[in-house]
Amino acid sequence: MARKILIAGNWKMNGLLQDGTNLAKEVANEVKKLGKPECEFLVCPPFTLLDRVKKALRGSKVALGAQDCHMAEKGAHTGDISPLMLKDLGCTYALIGHSERRTNHGESNELVCKKALSLHASGLKAVICIGETLEERESGKTIEVCTNQIMGSVPETANATNTVIAYEPVWAIGTGKTPTATEVQETHAAIRKVVAKKLGKSVANKMRLLYGGSVKPSNATELLALEDVDGALIGGASLKATDFMSIAQSVCGK
Numbered sequence: 001m002a003r004k005i006l007i008a009g010n011w012k013m014n015g016l017l018q019d020g021t022n023l024a025k026e027v028a029n030e031v032k033k034l035g036k037p038e039c040e041f042l043v044c045p046p047f048t049l050l051d052r053v054k055k056a057l058r059g060s061k062v063a064l065g066a067q068d069c070h071m072a073e074k075g076a077h078t079g080d081i082s083p084l085m086l087k088d089l090g091c092t093y094a095l096i097g098h099s100e101r102r103t104n105h106g107e108s109n110e111l112v113c114k115k116a117l118s119l120h121a122s123g124l125k126a127v128i129c130i131g132e133t134l135e136e137r138e139s140g141k142t143i144e145v146c147t148n149q150i151m152g153s154v155p156e157t158a159n160a161t162n163t164v165i166a167y168e169p170v171w172a173i174g175t176g177k178t179p180t181a182t183e184v185q186e187t188h189a190a191i192r193k194v195v196a197k198k199l200g201k202s203v204a205n206k207m208r209l210l211y212g213g214s215v216k217p218s219n220a221t222e223l224l225a226l227e228d229v230d231g232a233l234i235g236g237a238s239l240k241a242t243d244f245m246s247i248a249q250s251v252c253g254k
């Protein structure tokens with residue numbers, strides 16, 4: 001089953017107008033030089049940069065995504081941004097359920113599910129993030145936690161076109177640590193089985209599962225070659241065009 005590789009950058013709360021625009025321009029230019037046309041690229045800058053980055057990406061095949069959204073279309077939600085507003089700005093994707101949102105903002109599976117539904121209703125694609133903490137991993141609960149997160153945060157409207165799942169072990173995010181390639185493949189295969197249980201085998205076989213958590217140029221080739229890894233969600237290394245592109249090159253340059 002051929003699934004289109006997705007290389008996605010999560011800039012988090014980084015970038016001012018000038019450096020964010022420059023980074024987007026560099027990525028857009030470098031992506032044009034890559035050999036393999038069947039890879040997809042995505043950058044998710046902070047809300048403040050979406051409009052500038054959209055302009056910087058004009059004419060390139062790099063998609064624009066947000067890092068979060070509200071579940072409502074509009075209304076009395078001070079400080080929030082709706083999927084419709086993101087669409088209006090040119091976004092085609094939004095990350096939801098990132099562990100930093102689940103931890104720092106107390107976001108539950110139920111809320112993430114509502115956000116996914118709202119993104120789908122607005123015609124946007126959801127990148128739903130899941131992953132276990134170190135404590136959960138050490139007590140052998142990795143698959144159980146991921147199963148609960150998928151069951152609770154992936155809505156029935158999800159299909160292989162409008163949804164991507166990003167497996168990001170919390171303990172691997174920004175730490176330089178990663179599970180072994182064998183562990184990543186095992187977890188991704190288990191995640192695909194859970195998706196099959198929830199949405200059917202045909203959807204599960206087509207749905208992209210990204211790995212995220214300290215992906216860098218030195219480990220990208222091994223991680224991105226795994227059977228059930230269909231791309232990467234990259235945090236820190238997406239802030240340097242050379243690192244982001246070197247990761248992309250490892251799978252999309254051949």
Ligand code: PEP
Pocket residue numbers: 010168172173174175212213214215233234235236237
């Ligand atoms: C992330 O936060 O989505 C992430 C994967 O971060 P990093 O690559 O820095 O570990």
